[in-house]
Amino acid sequence: EVQLVESGGGLAQPGGSLRLSCAASGFTFRSYSMHWVRQAPGKGLEWVSYISSDSSTIFYGDSVKGRFTISRDNAKNSLYLQIYSLRDEDTAVYYCARETYGSSSDIDFWGQGILVTVSS
Amino acid sequence: EIVMTQSPATLSVSPGDRATLSCRASQSVSNNLAWYQQKPGQAPRLLISGASTRATGIPARFSGSGSGTEFTLTISSLQSEDFTFYYCQQYNNWPRTFGQGTKVEVK
Numbered sequence: 001e002v003q004l005v006e007s008g009g010g011l012a013q014p015g016g017s018l019r020l021s022c023a024a025s026g027f028t029f030r031s032y033s034m035h036w037v038r039q040a041p042g043k044g045l046e047w048v049s050y051i052s053s054d055s056s057t058i059f060y061g062d063s064v065k066g067r068f069t070i071s072r073d074n075a076k077n078s079l080y081l082q083i084y085s086l087r088d089e090d091t092a093v094y095y096c097a098r099e100t101y102g103s104s105s106d107i108d109f110w111g112q113g114i115l116v117t118v119s120s
Numbered sequence: 121e122i123v124m125t126q127s128p129a130t131l132s133v134s135p136g137d138r139a140t141l142s143c144r145a146s147q148s149v150s151n152n153l154a155w156y157q158q159k160p161g162q163a164p165r166l167l168i169s170g171a172s173t174r175a176t177g178i179p180a181r182f183s184g185s186g187s188g189t190e191f192t193l194t195i196s197s198l199q200s201e202d203f204t205f206y207y208c209q210q211y212n213n214w215p216r217t218f219g220q221g222t223k224v225e226v227k
Contacts, residue, residue: 035216037164045156045164045207047216059214062121095163106154106211108175110163 002026004096004111011117016086022079022096022111030054030074033099035107036081038092048094049081063089086118122146122210126219132227139195141222143208148188152212155184155193158221159204167206168193198224 008020020036036048049070050059058070069082079096093113100108123146133139143153151171156164166175168184171191181196195202203226208219 044221045158045209045218047209047218050214050216061215100166100169104152104211106166106169106209107156107164108166108169110165112163 002098002109004098004109006094006096006111006114009094009114009116011119012086013120014086014088014118016118018083018086018116020081020083020094020096020114020116022081024077024079024096024098027098029077032101034072034079035097035099036068036070036079037095037097037107037110038090039095039113040089040092043092046092050099051079083116088118090116091118092116121215122149122213122217124208124210124217124219126206126208126222128222129220130223130225132225133198134227135200136197137227139198139202139224141193141195141206141224143186143191143193143219145189145191145210149210149212151187152210153184153186153191154209154211155182156207156209157202157204158207164207195224 003025005023012018033052035050038046051070067085071080093115095113096111097107098109125144127142153171155168158164172184183194185192205221207221
């Protein structure tokens with residue numbers, strides 16, 4: 001069974017940092033590209049970042065570029081999102097998501113999400 | 121950035137009726153368009169990829185069509201579990217972008 005389990009969320013202060021993790025199981029993690037997608041309370045989905053299976057290709061959304069860093073450890077079946085200089089508008093549920101196997105595709109599986117709340 | 125615009129924001133439909141949701145891209149995305157369903161408090165679920173291919177396990181009442189800039193998700197006969205939120209997403213260009221969503225509610 002495919003599982004993506006996020007952790008590392010919680011309450012953080014504006015200007016602070018946070019590291020989200022995503023533990024993958026039930027599939028060959030090293031073969032799949034991965035994404036982070038977030039959803040602010042009561043709002044729609046916002047794509048955040050992408051990393052290819054071998055970490056050679058990385059992309060970020062404009063609103064997070066320069067403040068977020070995506071990475072992965074294929075030996076540990078884990079995906080990460082390091083968030084710096086937190087802002088109120090970073091408050092959201094963050095989803096770890098798997099891209100459908102193959103080239104440049106949709107997202108076929110999502111974790112349950114982890115809430116990040118930025119507040120003083 | 122490609123802007124994805126969904127309409128309507130809210131669609132009021134009676135159970136058993138047909139629902140038609142629209143998604144428009146600000147420039148061509150070919151057929152690199154996906155539809156997701158999201159129920160409150162849950163993660164999104166892939167419904168349609170490649171604009172018209174149902175994902176594994178998705179009932180036949182869900183269908184997608186379109187290419188280029190105009191896309192449609194049709195739910196042929198709404199069941200109680202279908203009253204929720206739907207999002208389109210283009211994966212033709214970076215950054216990936218989602219539409220703002222359509223809420224399908226009971227009329």
